[in-house]
Amino acid sequence: MNALPITLDSDTRQMPLQPTLQSTLEGLDLLGIAALVCRIEDDAVWIAEANALARRQLALDTELPAADPWQWLDGKLQPLAADAHPARQCDTSAPQRWQRYHLRDHRGELRALRLRCRGVDADGERQVLLALDRITAIAPPPAQPRTRTPQLPASLRQWIGSLPIGACVLDAAGYLCLVNPALCNFFGYAACELLERHFQVLLAPASRELGQRYHQTSLTSGGQRSLELMRRDGSLCAMQVEDSVVHYVDGQPLRIACLVDMTAQRDQTRALQARNRRLEYLATRDEMTGLHNRRYGQQLLEQAMQRSRRYGEPLAVAMLDLDHFKAVNDEHGHAVGDDVLREFSSLVGTLLRQSDTLIRWGGEEFLLLLPGVDRGAAQATLDRILARLAQQPLSACELQLSFSAGIAEPRQTTPQALLERVDAALYQAKQAGRGCVTLADGAPQVTALNQDPAGPQESPVPEDSTVPEDPELPENLGLCANPASSEDPAMSEDTTTRETLALSGRPAGPTVAT
Amino acid sequence: MPGCARHESVCRRCDAPLPFDFTMAFQPLVDLERGEIYGYEALVRGSDGGSAASVLSRVDDDNLYRFDQACRVKALELAHRLGHQGLLSINFLPNAVYEPEACIQATLITAERLGWPVDRLCFEIIETEKVRDRRHLHNIVSAYRDMGMTVALDDFGSGHANLDLLVDISPDLLKIDRRLVDGVDTAPRQQILIEQIVTLAEKLDIALVAEGVETLEEARWLYRRGIVRQQGYWYARPETEGLPQCQPAQFALVRGQH
Numbered sequence: 001m002n003a004l005p006i007t008l009d010s011d012t013r014q015m016p017l018q019p020t021l022q023s024t025l026e027g028l029d030l031l032g033i034a035a036l037v038c039r040i041e042d043d044a045v046w047i048a049e050a051n052a053l054a055r056r057q058l059a060l061d062t063e064l065p066a067a068d069p070w071q072w073l074d075g076k077l078q079p080l081a082a083d084a085h086p087a088r089q090c091d092t093s094a095p096q097r098w099q100r101y102h103l104r105d106h107r108g109e110l111r112a113l114r115l116r117c118r119g120v121d122a123d124g125e126r127q128v129l130l131a132l133d134r135i136t137a138i139a140p141p142p143a144q145p146r147t148r149t150p151q152l153p154a155s156l157r158q159w160i161g162s163l164p165i166g167a168c169v170l171d172a173a174g175y176l177c178l179v180n181p182a183l184c185n186f187f188g189y190a191a192c193e194l195l196e197r198h199f200q201v202l203l204a205p206a207s208r209e210l211g212q213r214y215h216q217t218s219l220t221s222g223g224q225r226s227l228e229l230m231r232r233d234g235s236l237c238a239m240q241v242e243d244s245v246v247h248y249v250d251g252q253p254l255r256i257a258c259l260v261d262m263t264a265q266r267d268q269t270r271a272l273q274a275r276n277r278r279l280e281y282l283a284t285r286d287e288m289t290g291l292h293n294r295r296y297g298q299q300l301l302e303q304a305m306q307r308s309r310r311y312g313e314p315l316a317v318a319m320l321d322l323d324h325f326k327a328v329n330d331e332h333g334h335a336v337g338d339d340v341l342r343e344f345s346s347l348v349g350t351l352l353r354q355s356d357t358l359i360r361w362g363g364e365e366f367l368l369l370l371p372g373v374d375r376g377a378a379q380a381t382l383d384r385i386l387a388r389l390a391q392q393p394l395s396a397c398e399l400q401l402s403f404s405a406g407i408a409e410p411r412q413t414t415p416q417a418l419l420e421r422v423d424a425a426l427y428q429a430k431q432a433g434r435g436c437v438t439l440a441d442g443a444p445q446v447t448a449l450n451q452d453p454a455g456p457q458e459s460p461v462p463e464d465s466t467v468p469e470d471p472e473l474p475e476n477l478g479l480c481a482n483p484a485s486s487e488d489p490a491m492s493e494d495t496t497t498r499e500t501l502a503l504s505g506r507p508a509g510p511t512v513a514t
Numbered sequence: 515m516p517g518c519a520r521h522e523s524v525c526r527r528c529d530a531p532l533p534f535d536f537t538m539a540f541q542p543l544v545d546l547e548r549g550e551i552y553g554y555e556a557l558v559r560g561s562d563g564g565s566a567a568s569v570l571s572r573v574d575d576d577n578l579y580r581f582d583q584a585c586r587v588k589a590l591e592l593a594h595r596l597g598h599q600g601l602l603s604i605n606f607l608p609n610a611v612y613e614p615e616a617c618i619q620a621t622l623i624t625a626e627r628l629g630w631p632v633d634r635l636c637f638e639i640i641e642t643e644k645v646r647d648r649r650h651l652h653n654i655v656s657a658y659r660d661m662g663m664t665v666a667l668d669d670f671g672s673g674h675a676n677l678d679l680l681v682d683i684s685p686d687l688l689k690i691d692r693r694l695v696d697g698v699d700t701a702p703r704q705q706i707l708i709e710q711i712v713t714l715a716e717k718l719d720i721a722l723v724a725e726g727v728e729t730l731e732e733a734r735w736l737y738r739r740g741i742v743r744q745q746g747y748w749y750a751r752p753e754t755e756g757l758p759q760c761q762p763a764q765f766a767l768v769r770g771q772h
Contacts, residue, residue: 020656023649027657030650031618035660095633095662118660131660133622 021122024129025051034058034113034132037122038087044068045085048127057135059105073110075100087128090117098133110138152178152254166259172252174199174215183259188232204228204236215255221245222255226262238266286360288338289345297359297367298415304357304369305410305418316378318368318407319422320348323434325364325401332397339395344403347392351385367422368405375439378407382437402435409441532580535561536569538589539752540596542760543603543723546733547742549765553601553636555745556589559754582607583620590621590635594628596757602630603666606637618658633662638689639679640668648682655683666723671711680718688715690741692726699735712739733768744768 021037028035034054039046045068050060062069072080080086086101095118103111113135120129152169157178160167166183168176179194187194187202194201203211207228214225222244229239243257284296292300301317308315322328322344329337341364348358348366357369370378382405393400406425410418425440432438540554558566573581586604593602625632637658639651655665666687667679671694679685690711698704715722724736727746736744750758 023653024656024660027653027655028660029657030654031657031661033618033657033661095660129660 021049021120021127021129025049028131029053034135036130036132037120038068038128038130039065039125040085040087040128045087048122054132057132058103058111059107059109069106071104073102073104075102077102086115086117087130090119090128093119095131102138112136112138160256163258166261168194168199168257168259170199170215170255170257172254174212177254186231186259186261187229202229204230218245229259237261237263239263289342289360291345291349291358291360291366294359294361294367297357297361300357300359300369301367301415301419304371305415308371308410309412313372314374315410316370316373316375316407317410317418317422318370318378318382318405318437319361319419319426320366320368320382320403320405321426321430322364323402323404323430328399328401332395332399336395336397336399340399340401343394344389344401347389347394348385351388352381375407375409375441379437379439382407386435386437404429404432404434405437407437407439532577532584534569534572536584536588537561537755538585538592539754540593540598540757541745541752542750542758543601543743543745544749544760544765545743546737546765546768549762551600551760552743553603553634554593554598554757555603555638555752556585556593556605557752558585558605559752563754578607586621587624590624590628590630592755593757594630596755598757601634601636601664603636603638605668606639618661622661631662633664636664636666636687638666638668639683639685648679652683655685659686669725671707680714680720684718685720687721687723689723689725689745692746695724695726695732695736695746696728697732699729699731705735708736708741709739712741730767734770737768 025035025037029051032053034057035051036047036054037049039048046065047060047068048065050058050064054060058070060069068085072085074080086099090096095116098114098116101113101115103113105111113132115133116131118129118131120127156169160169160178161180163180164182166186167180168183169178171177175196175198176194179189179191181191184191184194199215200208200211204227211227214223222242224240224242227239227241229237231237238261240260240262241257242260243255245253245255247253284292286293304315304317307313322340325337325340328340341360345358345360345366348368352358352368353370355371359367359369361367368382370381373381386402386405389402390400404426406422406427406429408418408421408425413421421440425438429436429438537559538556539559540556542551543553543555544550545552558569560568589602589604621635622632624630625635639655658665664686665683666689667683667685668689669691670688672691680688688711690708694704694707694711696704698708712722714720721743722741723743723745724732724741725745727733727736727744727748729748733744733746733748749760749764752758
């Protein structure tokens, strides 16, 4: 009789599948069953192969084949004799029944499992296939073996049991010998779950080390301490622990600890601290921009001036005023105006050094303290900010804004006098056509914003500047008799007129204009 | 596959209730040589007495795994309740092999609960033409056999050429398709095919079962060609939630001892 013509897929032909041990191992892996192939030699059992699940569940990370790395124990945790290895017990090719075993690895980790073995032929050699199922890690026993529980006098039990606050008794090793109902209620345990257990079970993980140290080092005396403890449900609580050490039974020290829940108080304190921080923030900051406010800025200015004087360091103080900001508010609304102020503040903030301080002085005015910097460097800084602002439209309306700024150095003056000089310089900058920076004791500087891109202007300080170079002379000659009064609303109309005139090229202003 | 619902207890793919009810019918598998019923095949039926097709039409990709698992559990529970002691043959939806871990664990847990030895379980692989990943199937079948279960290839010799599966998965049993059996005593071409299958099975050391035996003549012809394990209406129809029996006289008739 001829055999049927058998046609095979090309795939199949390339990879003939035989019922090999390998496929059984992989199949058991797919079925969620760990499997090992053992080779039995006279003196040792070798692990020849393991499927991926066995490697994972038994934490087997060595290269195979390797000598059996485990200690085998029977279902009742009795260690097996060397010749009682389950692989040695297997003498049939049919799978045997599941049997319970335990394994201990070199780390001391213990696992319970059930096992079935079957003899197989691999490479002409007799081997044993072990199928391992229900592998469960067993938590190691506590490191310190429990000593005998001291017998506590009935009076002590009664007394502690009736306390309305949580109380417990610990032995010298830190195990709980007595817990009262108030403590059990608070932590959510039954008394039997806590007795004989180490007190660490009640501590939050973060405070375990501290608690252990405290317990070990203060066995001669009691004390008082705040610790973070953990309830059964994992919630943390701040407790005040007050305890005393007694020698009740055969001279063994016992610690009687009372626990008072301070969580509410702690939370209250924290809330209060948070509120105080908030108040401090509100007192020193401008809420809209997050910058220091004017009141605090004044302090900062004084401090900076004192420091400058004491250490002989230069200090440059600048006042920045956004140009035509009123028009922004009028045309786009105050929300856009606020956005502009916020974005402007953060933009300037990114362009300053850590040691520089930007203060929202009021409205669209910003005071800038630049310690360790002379006015020339300050001017360079502000020019850089102006140039950057020219490339950065602000707010959702993409408004292109500029600012005018005045700069002054302290030179033995009071903060008030210094601010007046800065204001005056700012006023000059406004008069010079805005978008520029003026030195209080020098001439206005034309900045990139107002320059003709075709030809940058040389020498922004003309010979015939009406602003005197001599710092000893009274400042603000000519342009504004009383710069402080520019804040007076009655004067603003007039100021605008003058600014307009300056823009139209009136020679009374700084000679450089667009 | 790893990450089964049973281990994560989130996906509910295996544990959620099926949106329909079903039950199982049992049909005897006879061994003519030993003159006895050696096992039963569990077949799906509607709980209202509907056909297998009426149930299977409601199985979709979403509930395939649950259904496959529920079939095994139900078959085992019913067979146990009915006091069956022999082999239990259960159909194995090959696409369920893509979630084999959940399925085997449910089967093992049920078998253990009922005290049913796993070596009295046989899985019949059907619709083999739908299995794309042969290697995967091969690994699972190897593992099933290692667990002590028997694996049968169902509907052998039907439309799709699944001869290559003989090479791929080396089953314990081949079930000859009813279309080859139907009227074989008078159909010379079918006879040639079956004779070839017998030779093949002998050489590959695979046992044969003839399905769909409906007449005495078919049974006799198959028995004379050495196919001693048979199944079909001639012996007994499937009975819902019952274990139908055969008359000893039937075995004697087939063996020609009358």
